[in-house]
Amino acid sequence: MGTLLKRHRWIAPYALLAPGILWLLAFYVYPAFQMFIASFWSGSLEKGFTFSLANYTNYTETINQFAPQYLRSIVYAGAATVLTFLIAYPLAYTIAFKGGRYKNLLLFLVVAPFFTSFLLRTISWKIILGDTGILLGPIKELGVLPEDFRLLATPVAVISGITYNFLPFMTLPIYVAVEKVDIRLVEAARDLYAGPWRPGGGIAGAVVAGGLAAVLGIVFAWPWPILAAGAALIGGAVGWFLVSESFIRVTFPLSLPGVFAGSLLTFIPAIGDYVNAEFLGNPDTRMIGNVIQNKFLTQNDYPVASALSFTLMAAILIVVAVYARILGTEELTTTGRV
Amino acid sequence: MPDIDVRLVDVTKTFGDVVAVDHINLEVEHGEFFSLLGPSGCGKTTTLRMIGGFEEPTSGLIELQGEDVTWLPPYRRNVNTVFQNYALFPHLTIFENVAFGLRRRGARGDEIKSRVSEMLRLVELPGYEERKPTQISGGQAQRVALARALINRPAVLLLDEPLGALDLKLRKQMQLELKRIQEEVGITFVYVTHDQEEAMTMSNRIAVMNRGRYEQLGDPESLYERPATRFVAGFLGVSNLLPARPEGTADGYAVFRLEDGTAVRAPRSLVEGLTGRLSLGVRPEKIRLLELTAESPAHANRLQGVIRDASYLGVSTQYVVGLRDGKRVTVYEQNVERATRAEMWAPGEEVQLTWSPEHSFIVPDEPAGSSREATADQGL
Structure with missing residues (x-):
């Protein structure tokens, strides 16, 4: 083997690639192709399916009939991605820069939920968000919230569930990126008069938090002016006190590759997720994943389910392409080299 | 009586049980090229970092041009640093790297433009404005780091082993260059190095440091001709x-x-x-x-x-x-x-x-x- 590899060095890269390629061919390319064919079938499980190139009705049906679920998936996944980012960035930053000797322990705690099943964790959120659960129960007891106020079976619950479940996927890439930022660059920035970022940080914090709350409020028909004002106040305070100019000019731009990777790792699986909507939502919060799951496993409608999946793939590709264009991936990869 | 740009009064810095800098008293005169010379771990870099504001002294007083800056953060001090390995911002162009300090202090666009190109001329890198730090050589990065610091016209320029990463020939060339630039801009330089020849070539005065203190302070000639301790005699040349x-x-x-x-x-x-x-x-x-x-x-x-x-x-x-x-x-x-x-x-x-x-x-x-x-x- 050794002499063979020595004599035919060109083999080595192919030999190393072979297991991955074979695996993907067998379990990804072939099923995807099969599904692509199936999306042009017509018929039913009982009568048998027939293939027809003229059959585009599966696609027109999916797009016309399930547009609300598609839109909802994008909104929920998008909101959850922004929320995971807002939670994960300070978390990753703190672990990387202030973690000290507890760094590894803290990182372990970030991934510790993975030791429990994804389903179990999502179901346990039902208990937390339940109408008289540990979160709402005491508040209602105090009379702060009306008796019929609920979180479970609302978009809030679904988005919270997604946010929680994908937090590690956002935290770890950001951690890796922030940890790589040379502390001497931060010192250099401070040496070059980068101090606290006021009032810029306050304004930026208020705009980001207020804007996000306003968008969510309008989408879900909540009393958005109050929400936006409250969020802007909190965001403004955080920005005013915590965001420095060296962070906004150096650390943050240099950690963008991690933000980019983390948001893709969160957004793409989240948009197809159906577990959170299934357990934490109601019929009006069904995402496209729920429809696909239902079509495939309950109704055995393979042609429409396949067409739904391919339409979803196309939607994700378009969203990611736009996102990559905005964030400029090429720029990001070159900044990685120091 | 010459103007004193940097004054350290009884400055001590300890990290846990380790005394990095041990009751140092120093005065650096205006326009001087002053070197802190010593082996690694002698406290020279810690001393420099305290002047820059990156470390707070455990006790003692630091003055810049007569103003007590002991507790001021780096961005409130009128000093700039050329870091070991340069610490150029990899995501910014050479122009933006050099302009960084001016922008933070709110200079106007056309003023920034003319001062950056003036500075790049001084360090002999005109035309490099749009390159990224990854697209230039080590020697050029060194010049950019120098330009980025000097453009702010600091009272004192701090240099932390700035030539350490360059090869011998380039180092010799940059030594002469640094001295030329220092004489041209007339700014006080405080230079940290472990290379005795480098210190001798450029400095007006040298403090030879060992174990958190300086053993002897003087011009290169008197240090070489009349070393006062065994350490100085052995560290500067052969005795x-x-x-x-x-x-x-x-x-x-x-x-x-x-x-x-x-x-x-x-x-x-x-x-x-x-x-x-x-x-x-x-x-x-x-x-x-x-x-x-x-x-x-x-x-x-x-x-x-x-x-x-x-x-x-x-x-x-x-x-x-x-x-x-x-x-x-x-x-x-x-x-x-x-x-x-x-x-x-x-x-x-x-x-x-x-x-x-x-x-x-x-x-x-x-x-x-x-x-x-x-x-x-x-x-x-």
Whole structure:
């Protein structure tokens, strides 16, 4: 083997690639192709399916009939991605820069939920968000919230569930990126008069938090002016006190590759997720994943389910392409080299 | 009385149990090229970082141009730093790197533009504005780091081993360049290095640091010609140190008895205040080798020895000479008169070593500690 590899060095890269390629061919390319064919079938499980190139009705049906679920998936996944980012960035930053000797322990705690099943964790959120659960129960007891106020079976619950479940996927890439930022660059920035970022940080914090709350409020028909004002106040305070100019000019731009990777790792699986909507939502919060799951496993409608999946793939590709264009991936990869 | 740009008063910095900087007192004059020289771990970088504001002293006072800055953060101090490995911002162009400080202080667009190009001209990098730090060489990165700091016209420029990552030839070239730029802009430079030659080439004054304090402070010539401690004698160039017992004075010189029984002389001024066991030092290039029978100048110090080893170094030849008591002395002889191997001294030949008493220096023998107190105070 050794002499063979020595004599035919060109083999080595192919030999190393072979297991991955074979695996993907067998379990990804072939099923995807099969599904692509199936999306042009017509018929039913009982009568048998027939293939027809003229059959585009599966696609027109999916797009016309399930547009609300598609839109909802994008909104929920998008909101959850922004929320995971807002939670994960300070978390990753703190672990990387202030973690000290507890760094590894803290990182372990970030991934510790993975030791429990994804389903179990999502179901346990039902208990937390339940109408008289540990979160709402005491508040209602105090009379702060009306008796019929609920979180479970609302978009809030679904988005919270997604946010929680994908937090590690956002935290770890950001951690890796922030940890790589040379502390001497931060010192250099401070040496070059980068101090606290006021009032810029306050304004930026208020705009980001207020804007996000306003968008969510309008989408879900909540009393958005109050929400936006409250969020802007909190965001403004955080920005005013915590965001420095060296962070906004150096650390943050240099950690963008991690933000980019983390948001893709969160957004793409989240948009197809159906577990959170299934357990934490109601019929009006069904995402496209729920429809696909239902079509495939309950109704055995393979042609429409396949067409739904391919339409979803196309939607994700378009969203990611736009996102990559905005964030400029090429720029990001070159900044990685120091 | 010259203006003092940097003043350290009794500055101490400890990290846990480790004393990095131990009660340092320093004054750097306006327009001076001042070097902190010492081995790694001597506290020179910590001292620099305290001046820059990156470390807070455990105790003591730091003044910049008469203003107490001890507790001010870096962005409130009128100093800028050239970092080891440059610390250029990889995501910004050369233009934006150099403009960084001006932008933070709210300079106008056209002013930034003209000052950046003026600065890039000074460091001989015009036309590099749009490149990224990854697209330039180490030597160019060094110049950009310098431009990025100098453009802010700081009261003091701090340089932390800025040439350490460059190869020897580039380093020599940059030494001259740095000195030229410093003279051109007239800004006070505080320069940290472990390279004694680098410090000697550029500095007006050098503080030789060891174990959190400086052993001696002075201009390069006096440090080299009159080292006050064994550490300085050994760290700056090569020294021959021979244990010596004082035996009074003669002809205006202090007389010492060496262990091989010979009496040698040194300037009397060097012995004042020194007690305990002493060593007499002489630099290898100050010693001349003569035939045993040759006539040596009057008053010259004379020793006898046998050539043990000769190494031809091109510009000079290095001899190791064994004295009568077995001590070994290194001698450099310029290859002026003797240029071929046949003309040189050969191992085994008996020779006479002579040098002028003026070239002798005296250092106390006891381990640092007690003597350091005295020399550190002399420095001021």
